Amino acid sequence: MGETLTILGLESSCDDTAAAVVRKRGEAPPEILSSVVRGQAELHAPFGGVVPEIAARAHAEKLDLCVEEALAQAGVGLGDLDAIAVTAGPGLIGGVLSGVMCAKGIAAATGLPLVGVNHLAGHALTPRLTDRLTFPYLMLLASGGHCQFLAVEGAETFTRLGGTIDDAPGEAFDKTAKLLGLPQPGGPAVEAEAAQGDAARFAFPRPLLDRPGCDMSFSGLKTALLRARDALIAEKGGITRADRADLCAAFQAAVRDVLAEKARRAIAAAPAGLTALAVAGGVAANRTVRAALEEVAGAAQLPFVAPPLALCTDNAAMIAWAGLERFRAGGRDDMRLAARPRWPLDDRSPALVGAGKKGAKA
Ligand code: KG4
């Protein structure tokens, strides 16, 4: 039968305040008993980006409400828990601190063990929660703030095979939307436009494909798009609906090609015995990108695993789960647990030049 573990997870590293309860009973599949996410999009919308001070205050106000709701939805009390897991980084320091302080408060009041979790480990271990993947598998994390290929070899063993040296792909989608007057977040808006467009009309670059390895770059693409847009404006005084759709399609095709080719290389560079290619992060919602990655996985005879979108984007179920994996392996923290704005998952690989400029979102 085996042991039963019930873990409360807290997440507050960027602009989502979240709490969740996850339970693992013996050999049975893990269960998400509740997953509460309170976004802050409307608070930040007037500023065109996440404002750290506003985010930190909103987290501090909402965390305990999220915890109450998560416990109520799960039908458990604090006494039913085995530990409190909390994102201890990387992320916006004010938000991470709010979460760590809240978790410490609950741990001090109840005597429950505290488990600090790396937010990226939360994303990277999600396919074990949703699809029970076994190690090692390859994970592409592609979001608004991060882009990296990770060989996931154990609950605390990750090897970064490559990553972006500048912008994250979600950030590039968002900037493209901004340049073309489309709403934020840019990804879904650009994808919808691209569906009507002709990707062959503009020859945008495929950055870093000419160099070996799995590192990526997306900031040049945005510049190419800006130039193409300005050339159209200079020529005709503006851009038409069709121009915009074609620009979006060409941009999306370039992102797709880069991610697909780098995924091919990451599979080749990964440890032997990979069980799957998995994806997480908002960009994994893109159907064109997803189809290309699925094809790459298929060609390498690997299953392609994409957790449901609500578990691909920021949430606390992934933190509870990563905490559970750490806890059952003996991982514990105490009141000295620090909030870390930067916390690479794989500190053996060299830091990426310029990566995480935007810093906060993962
Ligand atoms: O993982 P996520 O929800 O948040 C973090 O960055 O942590 O990812 C959000 C990013 C945004 O940049 C958004 O534009 C992008 O994911 N995104 C997409 C799509 N949906 C969301 N990018 C491309 N195509 C989409 N359908």
Ligand code: ZN
């Ligand atoms: Zn994230």
